[in-house]
Amino acid sequence: MTAAVDIHEAVKRYGSVTALHRVDLSISDNEFFTLLGPSGCGKTTLLRMIAGFEDVTEGEVRLFGENIARLEPNRRPVNTVFQHYALFPHMTVIENVAFGLKMKGVDAATRRGRAGRMLDMVHLSAFADRMPDQLSGGQQQRVALARALAPEPKVLLLDEPLSALDLKLRQAMRVELKQLQQDTGITFIFVTHDQEEALTMSDRIAVMSEGRVQQVGTARDIYEAPVNRFVADFIGETNLLEVDVARVEGGTAEVVLPGGHRITCPSATTAPGRHHLSIRPERISLSAEADLTATVDRVVYLGTDLQVMVRLEGGTPFSLRMQNAARVSPPEPGATVGLHLEEGAARLLAD
Amino acid sequence: MKGVRHYPGFLAMTIICLVVLYAPLAVVAVYSFNGSTSITQWGGVSLRWYGDVFTGPEAGRFGQAAWNSLTIALIASTAATAIATAAALAMIRGGVFRGRQASFALINLPLMVPEIVIAVSTLIFFSTIGLTTGYLTILLAHLTFCIPFAYLPIAARLEGIEGHYEQAARDLYATRAQAFRLILLPLMMPGIVSGWLLAFIISLDDFIITNFVKGAGMETLPTAIFGSVKQGIKPNIMAISTLMLGVSVLFVTAAYLINRKGQKTP
Numbered sequence: 125m126t127a128a129v130d131i132h133e134a135v136k137r138y139g140s141v142t143a144l145h146r147v148d149l150s151i152s153d154n155e156f157f158t159l160l161g162p163s164g165c166g167k168t169t170l171l172r173m174i175a176g177f178e179d180v181t182e183g184e185v186r187l188f189g190e191n192i193a194r195l196e197p198n199r200r201p202v203n204t205v206f207q208h209y210a211l212f213p214h215m216t217v218i219e220n221v222a223f224g225l226k227m228k229g230v231d232a233a234t235r236r237g238r239a240g241r242m243l244d245m246v247h248l249s250a251f252a253d254r255m256p257d258q259l260s261g262g263q264q265q266r267v268a269l270a271r272a273l274a275p276e277p278k279v280l281l282l283d284e285p286l287s288a289l290d291l292k293l294r295q296a297m298r299v300e301l302k303q304l305q306q307d308t309g310i311t312f313i314f315v316t317h318d319q320e321e322a323l324t325m326s327d328r329i330a331v332m333s334e335g336r337v338q339q340v341g342t343a344r345d346i347y348e349a350p351v352n353r354f355v356a357d358f359i360g361e362t363n364l365l366e367v368d369v370a371r372v373e374g375g376t377a378e379v380v381l382p383g384g385h386r387i388t389c390p391s392a393t394t395a396p397g398r399h400h401l402s403i404r405p406e407r408i409s410l411s412a413e414a415d416l417t418a419t420v421d422r423v424v425y426l427g428t429d430l431q432v433m434v435r436l437e438g439g440t441p442f443s444l445r446m447q448n449a450a451r452v453s454p455p456e457p458g459a460t461v462g463l464h465l466e467e468g469a470a471r472l473l474a475d
Numbered sequence: 476m477k478g479v480r481h482y483p484g485f486l487a488m489t490i491i492c493l494v495v496l497y498a499p500l501a502v503v504a505v506y507s508f509n510g511s512t513s514i515t516q517w518g519g520v521s522l523r524w525y526g527d528v529f530t531g532p533e534a535g536r537f538g539q540a541a542w543n544s545l546t547i548a549l550i551a552s553t554a555a556t557a558i559a560t561a562a563a564l565a566m567i568r569g570g571v572f573r574g575r576q577a578s579f580a581l582i583n584l585p586l587m588v589p590e591i592v593i594a595v596s597t598l599i600f601f602s603t604i605g606l607t608t609g610y611l612t613i614l615l616a617h618l619t620f621c622i623p624f625a626y627l628p629i630a631a632r633l634e635g636i637e638g639h640y641e642q643a644a645r646d647l648y649a650t651r652a653q654a655f656r657l658i659l660l661p662l663m664m665p666g667i668v669s670g671w672l673l674a675f676i677i678s679l680d681d682f683i684i685t686n687f688v689k690g691a692g693m694e695t696l697p698t699a700i701f702g703s704v705k706q707g708i709k710p711n712i713m714a715i716s717t718l719m720l721g722v723s724v725l726f727v728t729a730a731y732l733i734n735r736k737g738q739k740t741p
């Protein structure tokens with residue numbers, strides 16, 4: 125099957141600034157696909173290339189197999205939910221939602237009906253005749269969503285649409301967005317720098333940094349099997365330890381931990397030498413059967429969890445998480461503890 | 476920090492400024508309702524000089540002048556607004572192009588150049604290219620100097636409109652022309668209207684340039700008033716002046732209100 129959006133070795137330069145370096149991505153039809161990365165990594169640029177607001181310096185962007193380089197934005201079956209919504213301030217809510225249908229030449233009665241149903245879907249029927257500036261941020265966000273969905277695009281682009289909302293509303297909107305995507309079957313390309321948002325909603329995630337795609341995979345893939353330091357560090361919390369690799373073959377490596385203990389773990393690199401080891405804090409337990417020994421610095425209370433900050437021999441800071449269950453008693457600061465790395469806690473990374 | 480209001484002498488200074496600015500206008504406005512033929516002696520409230528303006532011996536002259544003034548102001552301000560709108564779009568939405576800075580300076584230069592210099596050079600220009608002075612030369616001159624006045628509010632407005640709106644329209648299947656007509660133009664409208672009003676009033680009030688390029692026998696309201704005053708000030712001049720003042724105030728207020736209303740919904 126042809127991909128909904130196929131980005132092939134796309135490069136974007138602004139003068140001497142390269143915003144995107146040879147990006148390769150293939151996004152399937154009906155997929156909830158997320159571009160995740162820190163500010164300035166090129167997420168918006170990539171989205172704007174798909175929407176048609178930026179031309180592609182090199183490489184190509186294909187939409188259902190068709191090269192769209194020469195297609196004006198209004199000829200692309202792609203709609204965008206803009207970061208700041210960009211609702212037309214001189215039109216009512218319903219006029220905003222019906223705008224795309226009007227431009228497509230849909231007759232007035234049909235578009236009024238369809239726009240009304242879109243407003244229903246985002247629970248804003250009562251607001252149809254208001255002006256955008258008479259709505260709250262969350263309501264404007266829903267209008268923007270309804271407006272972009274009304275013309276039934278094949279691909280919907282969403283540029284950090286939740287970033288202006290408060291936490292509660294953001295969490296509610298995540299669920300709604302995901303539901304909407306499943307109901308409509310439209311391919312969503314969602315941009316965010318919030319990893320929790322990405323992990324909870326996406327079918328697949330592309331982690332980006334400095335204009336490059338670092339890794340593409342499901343939430344589980346990129347969390348459990350990050351390919352490099354950037355991804356391991358950016359997704360979730362992790363401890364990074366520089367270690368000597370004793371032996372590496374077939375995706376498995378034997379490494380020497382500080383203190384001399386050896387473990388075998390999955391490896392994203394095939395080169396021997398010194399590499400970084402990622403150890404997830406929630407996969408470490410306090411145990412006499414220790415892989416590492418450490419001194420407790422302090423214990424931070426996080427509600428459902430306790431974060432234990434320790435120092436390894438040699439002073440490297442390290443942290444682990446314990447569930448805040450009734451039967452666990454947290455270690456005292458100053459105590460010496462043994463750390464046991466559970467199955468799948470450690471992974472050797474490429475740089 | 477204390478406001479400027481708390482400086483010593485603030486009140487006195489304010490009163491002096493207001494008196495210097497508005498006392499002459501107030502005197503003219505009040506005396507336009509004078510019932511006597513003297514311009515200094517008060518002879519009771521009356522509308523006789525307003526009647527004189529419309530029916531008196533000079534009514535025909537003033538009527539023709541007013542017609543010239545109004546039609547010139549209407550055509551010049553409308554054309555100037557269209558040009559200023561196009562210029563603002565090129566300057567603000569046209570991206571970076573060669574000579575952008577220079578264009579900006581050129582558009583706004585007439586605001587800085589002394590009016591008498593423009594008047595003299597316009598006259599010289601017209602006679603060099605062999606254009607006989609008259610209605611057309613006044614119209615052309617007005618059109619030219621009205622452009623920067625129309626440009627400023629339009630450009631200010633356009634600068635406040637983010638590019639996202641047009642992009643959103645394009646994204647929703649609008650062609651370039653549709654995005655302009657349905658989105659950008661309505662959003663620019665408050666700026667365009669106040670630019671037009673400003674240009675209109677500037678054209679209506681202009682004296683110096685008009686006086687140079689008008690040619691013999693052709694009068695606008697300001698030059699007609701001036702011609703009449705040279706024969707000695709009669710109270711009917713005060714009535715005309717007050718009428719013109721009224722029109723100006725009306726227009727400027729309208730421009731201000733439209734701009735303010737527009738600012739609420741950028």
Ligand SMILES: Nc1ncnc2c1ncn2[C@@H]1O[C@H](COP(=O)(O)OP(=O)(O)OP(=O)(O)O)[C@@H](O)[C@H]1O
Binds near residue numbers: 142143161163166
């Ligand atoms: N018009 C432009 N001219 C020059 N450089 C640009 C332009 N637009 C973007 N860039 C650069 O391209 C890079 C990527 O920008 P982009 O807006 O895609 O980042 P982003 O990932 O969306 O960031 P954010 O999360 O802050 O929105 C940045 O370094 C930015 O400075």
Ligand SMILES: [Mg+2]
Binds near residue numbers: 167283
């Ligand atoms: Mg962005």
